[in-house]
Amino acid sequence: MRAVVLREALVAARRPALVGAAIVSAGLLALFPIVWGVRGIPTLGGISLYDQQFRLEWILALVLLPWTAARVIANERGDDFVGLSALTAIQPSRLLLARLLAATIALVAVIAGALPVVISAQQMSVVAASRLVADQLALERWWAVALAAAGAGLAVVSMVPWPHFVERHYSRAAGTLHAAARASTRSPAGEQPVRTPSSVGWP
Amino acid sequence: MITISGLTKTIEHRTALAGVDLSIDRGGSVAVSGPDREGRSTLMQLLATLIRPTSGTIVIGGLDAVADVYRARRLLAYAGATRILPNRLRVDEYLRFVAGARHQPSAAADVAADLVGLKRNAPIEAIADEARGRLTLAAAIASGAAVLLLDQAFDGLDASARDRVCEWLVAARHRGTVIVVAEHEPVAGLCDRNVVLREGRILETSVESPLDQAAATRELVRA
Numbered sequence: 001m002r003a004v005v006l007r008e009a010l011v012a013a014r015r016p017a018l019v020g021a022a023i024v025s026a027g028l029l030a031l032f033p034i035v036w037g038v039r040g041i042p043t044l045g046g047i048s049l050y051d052q053q054f055r056l057e058w059i060l061a062l063v064l065l066p067w068t069a070a071r072v073i074a075n076e077r078g079d080d081f082v083g084l085s086a087l088t089a090i091q092p093s094r095l096l097l098a099r100l101l102a103a104t105i106a107l108v109a110v111i112a113g114a115l116p117v118v119i120s121a122q123q124m125s126v127v128a129a130s131r132l133v134a135d136q137l138a139l140e141r142w143w144a145v146a147l148a149a150a151g152a153g154l155a156v157v158s159m160v161p162w163p164h165f166v167e168r169h170y171s172r173a174a175g176t177l178h179a180a181a182r183a184s185t186r187s188p189a190g191e192q193p194v195r196t197p198s199s200v201g202w203p
Numbered sequence: 204m205i206t207i208s209g210l211t212k213t214i215e216h217r218t219a220l221a222g223v224d225l226s227i228d229r230g231g232s233v234a235v236s237g238p239d240r241e242g243r244s245t246l247m248q249l250l251a252t253l254i255r256p257t258s259g260t261i262v263i264g265g266l267d268a269v270a271d272v273y274r275a276r277r278l279l280a281y282a283g284a285t286r287i288l289p290n291r292l293r294v295d296e297y298l299r300f301v302a303g304a305r306h307q308p309s310a311a312a313d314v315a316a317d318l319v320g321l322k323r324n325a326p327i328e329a330i331a332d333e334a335r336g337r338l339t340l341a342a343a344i345a346s347g348a349a350v351l352l353l354d355q356a357f358d359g360l361d362a363s364a365r366d367r368v369c370e371w372l373v374a375a376r377h378r379g380t381v382i383v384v385a386e387h388e389p390v391a392g393l394c395d396r397n398v399v400l401r402e403g404r405i406l407e408t409s410v411e412s413p414l415d416q417a418a419a420t421r422e423l424v425r426a
Binding site for chain 2: 002003004006007010011014015074075076079080082083085086087088089090091
């Protein structure tokens with residue numbers, strides 16, 4: 001399991017999306033006080049620069065983190081995932097958990113990358129450090145829960161013996177399509193062979 | 204170590220395998236040969252637990268490989284038609300990952316890379332598609348599995364790498380590893396039994412004489 005987590009983390013760390021997301025997140029948060037000054041957006045009077053920036057951080061998190069999570073994980077899907085499971089002799093659910101853990105670490109890194117900027121805003125707005133810590137933990141906890149829920153669903157699905165499940169349903173679907181094609185047309189195109197699992201490289 | 208009985212596989216109304224029986228002892232090796240689409244790769248994929256038989260049983264190391272897929276996989280390593288995605292990893296990183304997942308020392312990964320003639324620090328995406336087969340074979344070797352299933356795994360190897368791998372496989376057999384090789388033609392000196400598949404059935408089984416084997420092994424070592 002350790003080897004898989006290390007591999008997934010290595011893959012995530014080498015994806016340009018991780019660095020890109022961290023730069024965009026920190027950059028936009030840094031631009032906020034530069035553009036609006038230490039009081040923030042005037043129409044949002046009554047709340048400090050820190051509070052305004054924290055809202056921006058949430059919006060950025062909502063946009064950037066799902067994109068980052070999708071872009072940093074390793075590429076294996078479907079058949080390739082089954083192949084990876086067979087090669088490593090590790091159940092797909094465990095591979096998914098390792099992938100999930102690596103994605104979580106990557107998202108925490110994106111949030112943590114913006115911390116210097118957020119701390120600057122907290123200093124400018126004279127907000128207690130304890131509140132900053134609580135806010136950031138809440139942000140990260142929210143994403144951890146969201147990821148865990150998604151991962152749990154995937155892990156449960158992965159417990160189905162994939163090769164057999166996919167093969168059975170793929171064969172059935174291919175057979176149905178073939179029958180429908182034959183019924184709908186008598187042209188040579190209707191007689192083309194159905195792609196079987198082996199002909200499409202299904203391992 | 205491996206016992207197959209009455210193994211049948213039907214794909215889209217075509218019988219790929221029709222009642223195959225085969226038994227391989229610990230340290231044994233079998234070369235499965237025959238024309239394309241006559242059941243060779245299907246047999247290998249069934250043994251690798253990648254597809255499920257229509258009927259029949261596969262017992263590997265005392266485990267029912269049809270019902271107990273995940274435990275059986277711990278005993279197996281398959282080098283065949285599986286894709287390896289680069290994921291921005293290097294050859295050594297990938298092989299160490301496989302070795303680590305199988306609780307093998309990382310030295311096993313280095314040995315495997317050297318055997319198949321891959322540069323350890325080469326990025327996987329820089330390896331040509333036809334050479335990716337080498338990586339699949341190296342991964343199987345690095346896994347340290349008790350049963351190696353090599354489905355046309357020698358295709359991407361040059362002559363010297365092929366000899367090195369054959370030599371290593373012969374030594375692995377002596378340590379008790381079971382080797383099943385599927386090729387168009389049997390690999391000389393590697394297996395003690397040849398099985399020819401035609402239309403999903405075992406057409407003939409021949410046993411290589413110890414004399415032939417010894418001569419072929421000497422030839423391999425000399426090369």
